[in-house]
Amino acid sequence: MTAPDRVSVEVGARVTELAGQLDSGIVAIDGPSGAGKSTVADLLVARLRERGVGVTLVRTDDFATWDDPVAWWPELEADVLHSFVRRRDYRYRPRVWRDGAATPGPQVWIEWQPLLIIEGVSSARRRIADRLAHALWLDGGTEAERLERAVARDGEEERVHLRQWQEFERGWFAVDCTRERCVVLD
Numbered sequence: 001m002t003a004p005d006r007v008s009v010e011v012g013a014r015v016t017e018l019a020g021q022l023d024s025g026i027v028a029i030d031g032p033s034g035a036g037k038s039t040v041a042d043l044l045v046a047r048l049r050e051r052g053v054g055v056t057l058v059r060t061d062d063f064a065t066w067d068d069p070v071a072w073w074p075e076l077e078a079d080v081l082h083s084f085v086r087r088r089d090y091r092y093r094p095r096v097w098r099d100g101a102a103t104p105g106p107q108v109w110i111e112w113q114p115l116l117i118i119e120g121v122s123s124a125r126r127r128i129a130d131r132l133a134h135a136l137w138l139d140g141g142t143e144a145e146r147l148e149r150a151v152a153r154d155g156e157e158e159r160v161h162l163r164q165w166q167e168f169e170r171g172w173f174a175v176d177c178t179r180e181r182c183v184v185l186d
Helices: 009-019 035-050 073-085 127-131 143-154 156-176
Strands: 026-028 057-058 090-092 095-097 102-103 109-110 115-119 134-137
Touching: 009 035, 026 035, 026 127, 035 057, 035 115, 057 090, 073 090, 073 115, 073 127, 143 156
Parallel strands: 026 115, 026 134, 057 115
Antiparallel strands: 090 109, 095 102
């Protein structure tokens, strides 16, 4: 990724190609913070909608907090994945951030669509691997480059949290072996 709001021509072409193949199922877009996952997810959703594919995008940022980086998964399973499998609308409570702390916000309702994209750190975790139609991974450059993109996105006041998050990610991805199960887009 060359900038937080753009993808390389090669990645863009691969995303467009993938969008031409998808009609239903669950797609995960994973990788470390600042790698460009949100940008790729937004591009994929746009390409799918251009084709008229019904798609829902759920971001792990709606569930994760600094203190609870990945243990929130049962909430996503109960509120989103179980509804998706049953072809029911989703109802969940995305986190609302105030003064650096996240709390569950008001419940949102999202209409069921045949394609669900889950974007964010740990979205392609081992626990869901056998249910994914596709698992995508972005490396997004060096750890220092990703940190600077994340700080540009979240603000300088979050730098310490983002560094701690990077340390957590290294351990999580090493134990989960997430990248090894994904198609690498970089």
